[in-house]
Amino acid sequence: MSVLSVDTRWRSDLYQRLRGQADPLFVLPDCTIPAASLWVSVRLWVDLFRRSGLQPGDRVVLATEPSVGSLAFLLAGLWEQLTIAIALPYRGVPDVLEAFDARLGLGCGGLDADAPGCPVVSQQWALRKAIGPCTPEARLITRTSGTGGSPTWVVLSDDNIWSVIDSHREHVAQQGDIVLSILPWHHSFGLIIDLLPALFNAGMIIREASGGRDPRSIIACANHWGATYCSMVPLQAQRIAELPEGLDFIRSLRGGVVGGAPAVGSTVDVLSSSRLRVGYGQTEASPGICLGRPGEWTAGFIGRPVGCTVRIGDEGRLLVQGPNVCMGVWANERVWRLNQNRWLDTGDVVESHRGALTYIGRADNNFKLGNGRMVDAIGIERDLRSEIPAVEDAIIYSPDGETLHLCLVFKSAGVEPDIHAIRRVLGSLADRVTHVTARLDSSSIRTSKGSLDRLGLAAA
């Protein structure tokens, strides 16, 4: 670990890693570029920032798909200690600069990059004047996925980011690894757990052409380049494993982190036979909280804390404290600083067994009926899974505050719901159940990361 302050670590580490170096070699759909050439692209962006008079803490927006240009822009922003808002979902929105009170943005207002990542400035481009003050301690502004509640814009400091890179470094991509990148770069998992460690360690980084959406393309790309490392979300693992060559590919990998949603059912079996490890975290924790060991998988297992302290609070909620806990949030056009020593409430209910944590559910999935009775949905769903072995997953919800609907996802076909077991688990609540839906394939009711789309299902 470097003894440099975080202010200078970006410069020190990027300089050593990129300048004049043949690797890492970046293979993107639009360009294959060695570190040395990427370094020059980064310098061209740094020159543009300086010519534009940007100061540390000036906000800039990154709103392009993964490309050499977006990577060079990001690294130049880190080099210059700018505050970079990762706003890909808003690409093309005219007021995205206003939303972050930003001076400029890649993919915004006529500023773009060519294939090797160099700045391309159109005639209509103009530097925007910021209204609010600079935010020099804020390095990244990135959006939460929203699966755990309302999506918010989280502000990460250099300390936040480096704490996770350093604590995860020995467990992620290593020297010589050929990394297949299939996670979105605009999400903290893809950026901080996958891309940046790979940039500092790996030999090659290959951006898969479909961006992780097409399992056939993922396997073909991995086989062509001989990928040794690949991080993914459980749904990607599941879809890859469903293809004839998929299991061989997953088992061939030397390493990779699977996170973003708990792995359940057959995905657990697939991952148990691999050297991939579970990763757990939230964007608010930069986003690294836990890691498992290679091949260590059980349903809902999320690993052990890495680089932070955890404790289990009321209702089994997982609380996190440490340098990975985000410095603040971005709202109403300003950074709201939060106490760095606070305990971050993840909102996730977990169980601990000798320090190894298992995800049970979201605390806010419990609800009250109209008569005031609290329904422990998480507990009921857990009991349904354990009492009825054929059930892979279960969701209980109330559409009207009076009646209950139950959705059961079965592991295999030809299994009838065991009504007696259901009644046993639900107790007196069983009388309120008016609908029981049985499903075999859960993929249509899962989010893009692989967790159950509870509210979407309830709304359907």
Add this chain to the structure above:
Amino acid sequence: MTTAELLRKRIADRRAQTDAPSLNLPPVLSPVTPLVIPPVLPLSNHLSDLCCSIASMSPDQLDALDVGVIQCTDSGKILFYNKAQAEFAKRSPEDVQGQNFFTEVAICCSNPLFYGAFKRGISTEDLDIEFNYAFTFRVKPTLVRVRLYRDASTRTNWILIKPL
């Protein structure tokens, strides 16, 4: 607010959050552009034609080409460096003559894709591969088409570089 209303509100909120981001911005999702990675491209006619005759060309003829041409030994030592390549790279042919292309002149090529392909081709006596690459010419990264070619009859190795 009843529980049912709460649930409906949560669902509506969730949908709104999923579809429309916070900050009151309209939802503009990035289009999915299916691209095909061309790690090893079809051999180009221009460079293929050149490969057929390159081993028999004189230094003057090689210097007249608008394609960068480097001839090197099996270990990568530069035997010839034409004018076009000297112009692209801002290096004089005299300076680089005798130096190793991969470890002394163009270190950015010393990776599994470029040098790895070269070494594999030499060891199998079958070097004929073409790919796109980003060189840094004139202090700016430039996309180029690279052809690595070994002429079997003369046992000479050629690196052809054509800016795109």
